[in-house]
Amino acid sequence: MDSTLTCEGTVQNYGTLFSNGLMVFESGAEVQNHGSWSTESLYYFFTPGEYDTLLNTGSFHVADTAWFSTYYPTVVNQGVISGGHWELSEVINQGTVSVEDLYCYGLFSNQGEVHCSHYLWVWISFYCELEGNAAADSIIVTGNFMLDPGTTVAHSLFSIGTPSLQMGTLEVPTFQTLYCEGDFTNYGVVTGSGDICIGGVSANYGEITSTPDICDQTLTTTTAPFLDINTGTVGPNVNWCANAGCSTLGVQESLLSSELLVYPNPAKEEITITGGNPERLSSIRQFDLEGREYACHSERTATGLVIHRESMSAGCYFLHLTDSKGSSRTVRIVYSDQ
Numbered sequence: 339m340d341s342t343l344t345c346e347g348t349v350q351n352y353g354t355l356f357s358n359g360l361m362v363f364e365s366g367a368e369v370q371n372h373g374s375w376s377t378e379s380l381y382y383f384f385t386p387g388e389y390d391t392l393l394n395t396g397s398f399h400v401a402d403t404a405w406f407s408t409y410y411p412t413v414v415n416q417g418v419i420s421g422g423h424w425e426l427s428e429v430i431n432q433g434t435v436s437v438e439d440l441y442c443y444g445l446f447s448n449q450g451e452v453h454c455s456h457y458l459w460v461w462i463s464f465y466c467e468l469e470g471n472a473a474a475d476s477i478i479v480t481g482n483f484m485l486d487p488g489t490t491v492a493h494s495l496f497s498i499g500t501p502s503l504q505m506g507t508l509e510v511p512t513f514q515t516l517y518c519e520g521d522f523t524n525y526g527v528v529t530g531s532g533d534i535c536i537g538g539v540s541a542n543y544g545e546i547t548s549t550p551d552i553c554d555q556t557l558t559t560t561t562a563p564f565l566d567i568n569t570g571t572v573g574p575n576v577n578w579c580a581n582a583g584c585s586t587l588g589v590q591e592s593l594l595s596s597e598l599l600v601y602p603n604p605a606k607e608e609i610t611i612t613g614g615n616p617e618r619l620s621s622i623r624q625f626d627l628e629g630r631e632y633a634c635h636s637e638r639t640a641t642g643l644v645i646h647r648e649s650m651s652a653g654c655y656f657l658h659l660t661d662s663k664g665s666s667r668t669v670r671i672v673y674s675d676q
Contacts, residue, residue: 349360351375371660372396374630380404382531394419397630406587436625437654448472453658466490479506485514492518499544510534510550524570541567546576553579600657604672605647611640621660626653647673
């Protein structure tokens, strides 16, 4: 379909559907995708007080922008959602969300996998529950973020609030761990009794309370509080893993480190994974840009873990890697015939 698809009511897809755009206007609308749906853009308009839903059990890919109005429609994902920039209200994710940017304006209940190559921005609430995992290059929280009992990894930045929006709450319950490979900045409130492991600059301009265990791998101070920058308040019961290198938290053993190499990329016949302890990989999955999953044929060699292209067509794919500790990373790869 070369034009925009406009929906006013209930829409169900059990096959394969391509469109330049998708617009949904009707109050009380329900969109169901049980097959493969690919579109350039998605705009979902709602009427206050109506119960509107989008149910995805298949693969739903939006290449550019997916925008949902702020009247809290419910998105239930039990399949694969992929694409570019997504702005969502109320979400129950039991599948996989692999996008570039994700903005959460309502309650996001994550019971599956969330991977953002750029930003994950939480305006209201984000809960990693039932072993749900989330990973993004940068995570910004101006609402509430809680790990219970999922795993969260920020590759470059985890920020509670911003300089202009000094609000937001991070709660890390007992036995849970936040892995921040880059900088950790707090303008709001950090609470809980779990672990926070920081690989870059640690800065507190807000409040750290309760009994979290905070470990900065690259400390520039030898006195408490063991943070690179602190102009906020720190409670007396906060625990510190000063100069511990986060060895007890397992970050150095995570495949998510910058030492992980995937080459050659583009590749003609096979891709090799080295560094970052590839021998600890527990799961390797391949998806195309439409969210379709392909069988992954791999073998361990002296040089690393080799993934064979087999009969896959030339094009762009997402390689989703998970290690034995539950940490995960998504890498974009290209297979070429040249």
